[in-house]
Amino acid sequence: MEAKAHIAIVSIPVFTHQVSILEFAKQLIHLYKNTFHVTCIIPTISDSPSIASKHFFGTLPSNIQCIFLPPTDFEDLRNDLTLESQIQISVSRSMPLVCETLKSISTSSNVVAIIVDTFAYEAHQFAKDLNILSYRYFPCSAMVLSMCLYSSKLDESITCEYKDHPNPIEIPGCISVQGTDLPDSFQNKSSLAYKLFLHRSQQLCEADGIIINSFVEMESETLKAISQKYLCGTTPNVYPIGPIVQTRPNIQKNACECLLWLDNQPPNSVIYISFGSGGTLSHEQINELALGLELSNHKFLWVNVRAPSDKASANYLSNNEVDPLNYLPLGFIERTKGQGFVMCGWAPQVEVLKHNAIGAFLTHCGWNSILESIVHGVPMIAWPLFAEQRSNAALVTNGLKVAMRPKCNSKGIVVKEEVANIIKGVMEGLKSEEIGKRMKELQKFANCAMMENGSSMKTFSMLALKWKRLGRPIEVERWA
Incomplete structure (x- = not known):
């Protein structure tokens, strides 16, 4: 019997991000039965999961395993850190344990790819060390991805605070937005959150591909601008596989x-x-x-x-x-x-x-x-x-x-x-x-995007078949 290809996932201590990336994994398992095994490594902040998260993790199929790392210690941090900064610091401090866990998984199974949440970009280096493909999972819109890819150019061209900019902000392929409607991380250029955001955005190009929870028919112009490198000349391939939404067994x-x-x-x-x-x-x-x-x-x-x-x-x-x-x-x-x-x-x-x-x-x-x-x-x-x-x-x-x-x-x-x-x-x-x-x-x-011949499902199948082929024990196919 052919060995299953193993996909490693690195998520973050935010339930909505965990849901999105694990629903993606469930779709992969559902479409390619007996082909893949998924291990999701999850840094944590609290010992007590919410009712919603307990229910969700209890419904995962048996070939998706979740490893919850010990909670991050925040005692030395300031109380006024933004939510994004807390998440980023928590994930960064968990990276030694993430690395140790990935190495352990790789010694006992055929890991063909690592998929990491956008906040867990540091795990891409572990993929390089293990000589396997790495992908960034982007659980937001293509418009927000464009903002990330274009952030360095915006930082150079707009010297004032974005909220004070007199004109709408123009980003190729996107609708124009007021500076006040940019993400929170944009709102204070001297803040730690902004610096972390710029760094995290620059690291997008370290991945072999970006998997995004959107679909072509909804954000066609934005995805076109990304694919044609209008935002960042070194952007890796972007794979729209959405809409991936939460599914549950029928509740009584x-x-x-x-x-x-x-x-x-x-x-x-x-x-x-x-x-x-x-x-x-x-x-x-x-x-x-x-x-x-x-x-x-x-x-x-x-x-x-x-x-x-x-x-x-x-x-x-x-x-x-x-x-x-x-x-x-x-x-x-x-x-x-x-x-x-x-x-x-x-x-x-x-x-x-x-x-x-x-x-x-x-x-x-x-x-x-x-x-x-x-x-x-x-x-x-x-x-x-x-x-x-x-x-x-x-x-x-x-x-x-x-x-x-x-x-x-x-x-x-x-x-x-x-x-x-x-x-x-x-x-x-x-x-x-x-x-x-x-x-x-x-x-x-x-609904059409997620049908058998829909745009997202074609993209999904292309990725899955590539990983399935890499799962075969033929070393020469590793980077074919």
Whole structure:
């Protein structure tokens, strides 16, 4: 019996990144049964995984093995480090253990390729040491990848802070964006986060290829600009294999109260609200959102409600045990009992989005959530919080035109009247119809990309067949 080709994956201590890269691995295993074995090495920050992550890792197939490294010690770090800096430092400090684990795997199996998260770029050197192919897995949009590839040129040409630049930022193949809509890492040129971002972006060219969770039909001009080296002359081949979204076995409805609630709602009547696995709002913003939902008179499902914080990513790498319902407006739960459903915990987002009661998705614009919304044809309200989410919001509103975006006041707050108006805009009227029509067209393209002869599936097969051939014990084929 022919030995399985072994793929090593290096992820990072962020659940959404782990989901994306492991869903990619699941697709590989599903399409090429009994051909590949995957080992995913995961640096960690905390000993206590979330409910959602426990469920996810419990459903992985047997030929995907996850190795969780010991938690990173952060005692010597400043408390004011950005989320991106914390992640990058955590991954960098885990690299000796990553190297040791990779060497151990390589001595007992035929490792043909290493696929690393974009934050784990240092692992590319281990691939060179082991004489195997290495790929960067980019779990964001092609537009954000373009920003990374073009970052050195932007750094040279724009001397002021990007947020202060008077004109929209132009990047080949992309829609123009305001400086304030560039990722958080761009927002302070003197910061450690910006320096780490530039360095991480420059290292993209160290890989043998970049695997990106997007698809040609959605970002054709951007992918064309990347392939024609308009952004960076040494860009490796880019492989769009999306949309890769989370898949789960069907969840019994009696195990999730929100699905039972949705069953009793009319089709396309409910707006679903979620700020992802860690996004948080200020107390003032929580109040305005809640009162706006009430004012809209539309039905709503609001999940993952959290205690307030003035730092949008406050709960991303930690768990706050304070009861967040205490921070909602007085009497809100009682007044909206027939109108809405509020829950603090995890909800099965895939099952929620494909439910026929859902009419729109108010999202923080994490890329996984955007792709899930597209796959299930659900129009969006774009409410970005941190990281690259504002860039994603610009793409879905100004580029793809499948979302609406609320306006903030001078204090950066979306007031209740704006919340109500934006909900009405995406749920009713001519504008709603236009957005819905474009989303259904994009959904069709997304589904076609993942069909047997679709653009992404062809790319997927090309990579898989190459790795399968390298798995054969014929040394001369290693770099053919």
